[in-house]
Amino acid sequence: MTDELFLEDSYLKEFDARVVKLGGREVVLDRTAFYPGGGGQPPDKGALGIGSISASVVDVRRVKGEAEPGIVHVLDNPIPDSVRELRGALDWERRSAHMRHHTALHVLSGVIWKNFRAKVTGGQMRADRARMDFSFPGEWTTEVVGEIERLTNQALAEERPVKVYELPREEAMQNPDLIRTQVNLVPERVKMIRIVEIEGLDTQADGGTHVANTSEVGRMEITGHKSKGRQNKRIEFVLR
Numbered sequence: 373m374t375d376e377l378f379l380e381d382s383y384l385k386e387f388d389a390r391v392v393k394l395g396g397r398e399v400v401l402d403r404t405a406f407y408p409g410g411g412g413q414p415p416d417k418g419a420l421g422i423g424s425i426s427a428s429v430v431d432v433r434r435v436k437g438e439a440e441p442g443i444v445h446v447l448d449n450p451i452p453d454s455v456r457e458l459r460g461a462l463d464w465e466r467r468s469a470h471m472r473h474h475t476a477l478h479v480l481s482g483v484i485w486k487n488f489r490a491k492v493t494g495g496q497m498r499a500d501r502a503r504m505d506f507s508f509p510g511e512w513t514t515e516v517v518g519e520i521e522r523l524t525n526q527a528l529a530e531e532r533p534v535k536v537y538e539l540p541r542e543e544a545m546q547n548p549d550l551i552r553t554q555v556n557l558v559p560e561r562v563k564m565i566r567i568v569e570i571e572g573l574d575t576q577a578d579g580g581t582h583v584a585n586t587s588e589v590g591r592m593e594i595t596g597h598k599s600k601g602r603q604n605k606r607i608e609f610v611l612r
């Protein structure tokens with residue numbers, strides 16, 4: 373198992389770890405700050421090394437259902453099998469951009485639910501843009517989209533704290549916000565569910581990394597919107 377340091381501290385940029393498994397370009401560590409991807413947030417990039425040995429981390433993924441589950445770091449070139457300890461460093465510019473876009477997506481999700489009773493059906497973030505899909509029953513006009521942008525920027529500017537904590541499964545299943553955002557999809561075996569709450573706006577079961585306050589997100593600008601069928605609507609945005 374790999375201790376997932378990013379769950380406790382999303383601002384951790386560097387860490388030391390022991391090598392659990394090393395094979396060619398793939399390394400499993402006992403602890404890592406590298407996010408393995410999931411929930412629309414891409415895997416991190418960065419570097420692993422010790423002394424004169426160094427390699428770029430080009431991909432990260434969670435390995436499940438094996439005898440030794442953990443987080444695998446894929447390197448650009450192999451490092452010697454004699455290496456027992458490594459220092460990791462994230463590509464922080466890229467990761468912090470993912471965090472800002474991820475929090476922006478949750479704010480957007482809260483805004484469209486509170487104002488339009490529309491539910492999120494999907495989302496994806498990059499370092500320079502993000503998109504979100506909704507089940508939106510009304511007309512998808514430029515005016516509505518403009519109103520969503522205005523309300524989202526208003527919520528971001530309200531400097532709302534972003535809180536991360538765990539709830540026992542039974543308790544999470546009683547919370548209306550968590551029911552709406554499909555907490556039931558979290559696998560049965562998970563007894564403590566990680567919650568990301570944007571104070572007074574949005575509460576979701578979430579495994580991703582976020583900024584600590586909406587003021588760190590900046591301003592969002594909707595760069596595109598389309599209707600993908602009667603219900604399904606999409607917004608694309610960038611952050612300024």
Ligand SMILES: [Zn+2]
Nearest residue numbers: 411474578580
């Ligand atoms: Zn999320």
